[in-house]
Amino acid sequence: MSPLKIAVIGGSLGGVSAACLLRDAGHEVDVYERSPVELEQRGAGIGFLKASYRYLVERAGIDLDAISISTSDIIYLGRNDEIVHQSHHPYRFSSWNTVYQRLMESFGRDRYHLNKGSSRVDEKDHSVSVTFEDTSSVDVDLVVAADGIRSTTRHQLLPDVVPQYAGYVAWRGTVAEEDLPSDIVARLGDAITYYVFANSHILMYPIPALDGSVDKGQRLFNFVWYRNYLDGGDLDDLMTDVDGELRSVSVPPGAVAKHHVDEMRATAHARLPRSISEVVRRVEQPFLQVVYDIEVPRMRHGKTCLIGDAAFAVRPHAAAGTAKAAEDAWSLYRHLERSESLDTALTNWESDQLALGASLLSRTRSIGARSQTDNNWEPGDPELIFGLHTPGDAEPGS
Ligand SMILES: Cc1cc2nc3c(=O)[nH]c(=O)nc-3n(C[C@H](O)[C@H](O)[C@H](O)COP(=O)(O)OP(=O)(O)OC[C@H]3O[C@@H](n4cnc5c(N)ncnc54)[C@H](O)[C@@H]3O)c2cc1C
Numbered sequence: 212m213s214p215l216k217i218a219v220i221g222g223s224l225g226g227v228s229a230a231c232l233l234r235d236a237g238h239e240v241d242v243y244e245r246s247p248v249e250l251e252q253r254g255a256g257i258g259f260l261k262a263s264y265r266y267l268v269e270r271a272g273i274d275l276d277a278i279s280i281s282t283s284d285i286i287y288l289g290r291n292d293e294i295v296h297q298s299h300h301p302y303r304f305s306s307w308n309t310v311y312q313r314l315m316e317s318f319g320r321d322r323y324h325l326n327k328g329s330s331r332v333d334e335k336d337h338s339v340s341v342t343f344e345d346t347s348s349v350d351v352d353l354v355v356a357a358d359g360i361r362s363t364t365r366h367q368l369l370p371d372v373v374p375q376y377a378g379y380v381a382w383r384g385t386v387a388e389e390d391l392p393s394d395i396v397a398r399l400g401d402a403i404t405y406y407v408f409a410n411s412h413i414l415m416y417p418i419p420a421l422d423g424s425v426d427k428g429q430r431l432f433n434f435v436w437y438r439n440y441l442d443g444g445d446l447d448d449l450m451t452d453v454d455g456e457l458r459s460v461s462v463p464p465g466a467v468a469k470h471h472v473d474e475m476r477a478t479a480h481a482r483l484p485r486s487i488s489e490v491v492r493r494v495e496q497p498f499l500q501v502v503y504d505i506e507v508p509r510m511r512h513g514k515t516c517l518i519g520d521a522a523f524a525v526r527p528h529a530a531a532g533t534a535k536a537a538e539d540a541w542s543l544y545r546h547l548e549r550s551e552s553l554d555t556a557l558t559n560w561e562s563d564q565l566a567l568g569a570s571l572l573s574r575t576r577s578i579g580a581r582s583q584t585d586n587n588w589e590p591g592d593p594e595l596i597f598g599l600h601t602p603g604d605a606e607p608g609s
C-alpha cells in the first residue's frame with residue numbers, strides 16, 4: 212500500500228503510540244490534541260503490560276528498567292495489618308507521565324499540534340476531512356480517533372453510545388517513598404498490596420518519581436481505592452470541585468472538595484489496615500477518576516477508526532486500558548502492513564479489535580462486581596491477575 216496521509220485525533224498514550232507506529236511504517240502522520248499545553252497526569256501510576264511498553268522497548272530502544280519498576284509479590288492484608296495472602300507474581304509498574312514523555316521524545320514535536328481540538332469528521336469519496344474547533348480543516352486518507360472517554364468523534368459517529376457509570380470511583384494519590392515509615396517501605400516496597408473489604412477494595416504499588424527516577428528511596432507509592440457512590444446526588448457532590456464546577460470524568464490533584472478529602476482520610480483511618488492508611492493519609496492532594504464502561508458496536512466508519520478509550524473504556528481492574536489502546540495501534544499497523552487495500556486492512560482490524568474490547572470489558576466488569584457489589588473476591592484467584600487478552604497473558608501480537 213502506498214504511504215497514507217493520516218490524522219490522529221487526541222495526543223495521549225493511545226494517539227501517540229499509533230502515531231509513532233504509523234510514522235515508522237512510512238505514512239505521513241500528524242497528531243491533533245485539544246489541550247493547549249503538553250499533557251500531564253501528576254501521580255497517575257499504571258500497571259505496565261507488554262503492549263504498553265512494547266514500542267518504547269522494541270522500537271525506541273529504551274531499557275525497560277529505566278522506565279518502570281518491577282515488583283515480585285502480590286500481598287493481601289487483613290484488617291489488623293497482618294498478611295493474609297502472599298504469592299510470588301511479577302508485575303511492572305510505571306507512571307503515566309514517564310510513558311507519555313518517552314513516547315513524545317520518540318514522535319517529536321514537529322507534527323504534534325496542540326490547541327487543535329477536532330469538532331467533526333466528514334467522509335468523502337477518496338478522503339476524509341477533519342474540521343477543527345478553530346474552523347480550519349485537513350483532508351487525509353485515514354483518521355485515527357484516539358480522543359478518549361468523551362470522544363467527540365464517537366459522539367458524532369455513534370451518538371447512541373454513552374458512557375455507563377460503573378457505580379464507583381477511584382480515589383488515587385501518591386506519596387514519596389522517603390516520606391513513609393521505613394517498616395512500611397520494607398514490607399510493601401516489592402509488591403502490589405491489596406485490602407479487600409465490604410463493597411470496596413484498595414491497592415497500592417510503587418511507581419517512578421515525577422522526574423522519572425526509578426531508584427529505591429526516590430520512588431512514589433501510588434494508591435487506588437475503589438469506592439461506591441450513588442449516581443446522581445452523591446456522585447455529583449463528590450465531583451463538584453473546590454470552585455463549584457461539576458466535573459464528569461475526573462477531579463485533578465488539588466481540586467477535590469475539602470469535605471470529601473477529609474471524609475476519605477477519616478474513613479481510611481477507621482477502616483484500612485495501618486500500612487495502607489499510613490500511605491493514604493500522607494497523600495497531600497488525592498484525586499478522583501470516575502469508572503465508566505463504554506462499548507461500541509463498530510470501531511471503523513469509512514476511513515475513520517476509533518481506538519483506545521474512544522472505542523471501549525474498560526474498568527481498571529486488569530490494568531489494561533493503556534495496553535488496549537496501544538494494541539489497537541499495533542494491530543492497525545500490522546493490518547496496514549499486510550493488506551493490499553486500506554478497506555481490507557480496516558475491515559480485518561475492526562474485527563480483531565472489537566473482539567478484544569468486548570472480552571476485556573466483560574472481564575473487567577466481572578472483576579469489579581466481585582469487590583464492589585458481590586463481595587466474592589478471593590485473594591489468589593488466577594482470574595484476578597492483570598492481563599490484556601487473558602489474566603496474566605503472554606500478550607501475543609507480533
Ligand atoms: C482509575 C484508573 C486506573 C487506571 N489504571 C490503569 C493501569 O494500571 N494500566 C493501564 O494500562 N491503564 C489504566 N487505566 C486506563 C488508562 O488510563 C486509559 O485506558 C488510557 O489512558 C486511554 O488512553 P487513550 O489515549 O485512549 O485516551 P485518553 O488518555 O483519555 O486521551 C484522550 C486524548 O484526546 C484528547 N482529546 C479529547 N477530545 C479531543 C478532540 N475533540 N480533539 C483533539 N483531542 C481531543 C484529550 O485531551 C486527551 O489528551 C486506568 C484508568 C483509570 C480510570
